[in-house]
Amino acid sequence: DAGVEKLVLGLSGGIDSAVAAGLAVRALGAENVLGIMMPYSTSSAASITDAEAVATVLGMKTEKVSIAEMANVFLKDIPADDLVRRGNIMARCRMVVLFDRSARDGSLVLGTGNRTEALLGYTTLFGDSACGLNPIGQLYKTEIRLLSAWLELPDSVLTKAPSADLWAGQSDEDELGFSYAEVDHLLHAMIDLGRTNEELSADGFADEF
Numbered sequence: 001d002a003g004v005e006k007l008v009l010g011l012s013g014g015i016d017s018a019v020a021a022g023l024a025v026r027a028l029g030a031e032n033v034l035g036i037m038m039p040y041s042t043s044s045a046a047s048i049t050d051a052e053a054v055a056t057v058l059g060m061k062t063e064k065v066s067i068a069e070m071a072n073v074f075l076k077d078i079p080a081d082d083l084v085r086r087g088n089i090m091a092r093c094r095m096v097v098l099f100d101r102s103a104r105d106g107s108l109v110l111g112t113g114n115r116t117e118a119l120l121g122y123t124t125l126f127g128d129s130a131c132g133l134n135p136i137g138q139l140y141k142t143e144i145r146l147l148s149a150w151l152e153l154p155d156s157v158l159t160k161a162p163s164a165d166l167w168a169g170q171s172d173e174d175e176l177g178f179s180y181a182e183v184d185h186l187l188h189a190m191i192d193l194g195r196t197n198e199e200l201s202a203d204g205f206a207d208e209f
Helices: 015-028 045-058 068-075 083-105 115-120 141-150 155-159 172-176 180-192 197-202
Strands: 007-010 033-037 061-064
Touching: 007 015, 007 083, 015 033, 015 045, 015 141, 015 155, 033 045, 033 083, 045 061, 045 155, 068 083, 115 141, 115 180, 141 155, 141 180, 172 180, 180 197
Parallel strands: 007 033, 033 061
Antiparallel strands: none
16 A cells, blocks of 8 residues: 555556556546656657547546657757667656656556566666556556457557657557567467477467567
8 A cells, every 4th residue: 555545647648558547547536647648859749639538538637748858958969860769768758757746746656568568678667667556567468458448448549559659650569570469479378378489389489489
């Protein structure tokens, strides 16, 4: 028991944060959940639109805080083509904002990372992986999609390509080189069922995968 009754989370317009917000609102009531939209200058306008649509459906409060001025202090010495370093800076700036709002309001920072990302190491330490509580941390991306539909969240969030929106055109699955559906199937067999490499090969998984 953290001794708080309010939650704050980054509302990105993506499915993970939408599902986390939906669960938070069901648990504590919309009046106790604050979603922070934290765009950078290269962020997609659709991210804000989708985040606002989620907040409207859930009836929750939001704030919009640009991280551009803060991030640019760090980014000025990082080459424009070094996208991973630049993306990590943005992710960590966003978490600074969330923990500041947490201190301001006496709330707990809600995590929005799923199990697939954690098992793949596809996360930013002290960035999107930082939180006080993560209700979706043990759910695969495939399960997040199912939960999104059950929570009746906007279709635009459910159907859009997964992206951290750290630079223009960024896509999780393009970076990973496989779909979440494919890797969730593998991870379930590997981690949950304890299948050996030989058994995975016999199941039809490519050895390099």
